[in-house]
Amino acid sequence: MEDVKLIKPTIELKDEYLDMIKDWKDNNERPNPSTLNLDTSDFPAMIKKLEGFSKGIGLKEGYVEHSTYWLIENNTVIGAVNIRHRLNDYLFRIDGNIGGGIRPSFRGKGYGSTMLSLALDITKDMGMGRVLITCNDDNIISEKTIIKNGGVFESEEVETNGNVVKRFWVDLGH
Numbered sequence: 001m002e003d004v005k006l007i008k009p010t011i012e013l014k015d016e017y018l019d020m021i022k023d024w025k026d027n028n029e030r031p032n033p034s035t036l037n038l039d040t041s042d043f044p045a046m047i048k049k050l051e052g053f054s055k056g057i058g059l060k061e062g063y064v065e066h067s068t069y070w071l072i073e074n075n076t077v078i079g080a081v082n083i084r085h086r087l088n089d090y091l092f093r094i095d096g097n098i099g100g101g102i103r104p105s106f107r108g109k110g111y112g113s114t115m116l117s118l119a120l121d122i123t124k125d126m127g128m129g130r131v132l133i134t135c136n137d138d139n140i141i142s143e144k145t146i147i148k149n150g151g152v153f154e155s156e157e158v159e160t161n162g163n164v165v166k167r168f169w170v171d172l173g174h
């Protein structure tokens with residue numbers, strides 16, 4: 001996987017990005033992270049919106065600055081990760097600093113672990129000393145990926161809908 005990397009969203013990979021979104025929808029899944037659900041009809045505007053979010057521009061109420069990266073290999077968009085620059089109360093309890101997803105047709109090949117490792121490098125470069133990563137209680141694959149990348153289980157939280165979320169901290173050594 002030496003050609004696998006995280007990049008900032010770019011207009012040049014529009015067709016590959018749209019192919020990834022189609023992969024999710026063909027599998028009857030909602031793309032994850034949520035930034036993959038933005039309107040793509042004006043692709044340059046979508047890219048600009050994502051850039052703005054990283055600077056705190058155009059955020060919905062209750063959101064914090066966040067950066068989205070695409071995981072690519074040989075210009076194929078395989079997945080995406082969203083890094084929240086800081087935690088508010090909701091993120092501290094439920095969503096954490098990092099959320100992401102791998103498109104269905106590329107799962108089970110180690111891309112999730114690689115993507116998380118690369119995202120942790122970015123958070124360290126951003127100056128974060130430790131990050132919170134969460135997953136649903138029934139998502140064993142994500143739990144194993146988090147632990148493989150240094151996640152230490154702290155606690156569980158129950159959402160208002162009854163969903164149980166596991167919370168893990170990764171110490172980045174700052």
